[in-house]
Amino acid sequence: MTALGFLYPGHSAEDDYPRMEQLLGSDVRLPLVHTDLGEDVHRVDALRETGSAARLAAGVEELRLSGAEAVVWACAGGSFVYGWEGAHEQIRGLARTAGLPASSTALAFAHAVREIGVRRVAVAAAAYPDDVAALFASFLRDAGVEVVAVRGAGAGTAAHAGTWGEAEILALAREGDRPDADAVLLPDTALHTASHLPALERALGKPVLTAAQVTVWEALRLADRRVNAPGLGTLFTREPVVQT
Structure with missing residues (x-):
């Protein structure tokens, strides 16, 4: 049995994790510990506070007691707002505190794009304002990813994004897609996407990477x-690309 731990800010789409545990269909557990979200706004200063070392450290002991072999900070905005180097420093600190291999959703997106072998992506964010969405695009570019479009839907808060169903998420993905994008990225960890990945990829005809999906894949990595899990999209079924 492999236990993979997650630090998740607040309460919006945490029920995606037991759903993904079922879809993995193997001996994998996904224990999750909630961290203090603080102010539910997508403002840079608030996101930096959400991802502060003290808030992350508060949940580490519970994850260690769960037997987790790795820990992922299940938040994109609370990582990429620190920039490429800052996000790595944040995770180095988390790894030291936990005594475990660690990563974040933001870094998971960079690794997942590389895994499926795409170069050009479109970003469709439910709740990010323009300045925060631009920081995510900059983060991806620093990772060597070409961002051809960024779309923000203006949902405002994680709590509101967490109420979206398949129709709203599909509309977001379609509006954010571009013909020259090889994949579409949905970076909000507040969105419930675990049940919708096959439908999203069928509708767009290309890989779709979502926050919950890449977070769990990163922990497995x-x-x-x-784990081959067709219900979790291309990322969980495609053979890794050999980097040359």
């Missing part, structure tokens, strides 16, 4: 596990 840290634990050196590979």
Whole structure:
């Protein structure tokens, strides 16, 4: 049995994790510990506070007691707002505190794009204002990813984004897609996407990477596990691309 731990800010779409545990269909557990979200706004200063070392450290002991072999900070905005180097420093601190391999949703997106072998992506964010969405695009560019479009839907808060169903998420993905994008990225960890990945990829005709999906994939990567799970989209079914 492999246990993979997640630090999740607040309460919006945490029920995606037991759903993904079922879809993995193997001996994998996904224990999750909630961290203090603080102010539910997508403002840079608030996101930096959400991802502060003290808030992350508060949930680490509970994850260690769960037997987690790796930990992922299940938040994109509370990582990429620190920039490429800052996000790595944040995770180095988390790894030291936890005594475990660690990563974040933001870094998971960079690794997942590389995994499926695409170069050009479109970003469709439910709740990010323009300045925060631009920071995510800059973060991806620093990772060597070409961002061809950024779309923000203006949902405002994580709580509101967490109420969206398949129709709203599909509309977001379609509005954010571009013909020259090889994949579409949905970076909000507040969106419920675990049940909708096959439908999203069928509708767009290309890979779709979502926050919850890449977060769990990243934890498996840290634990050196590979699980084939068609219900979780291209990322969980495609053979890794060999980088040259």
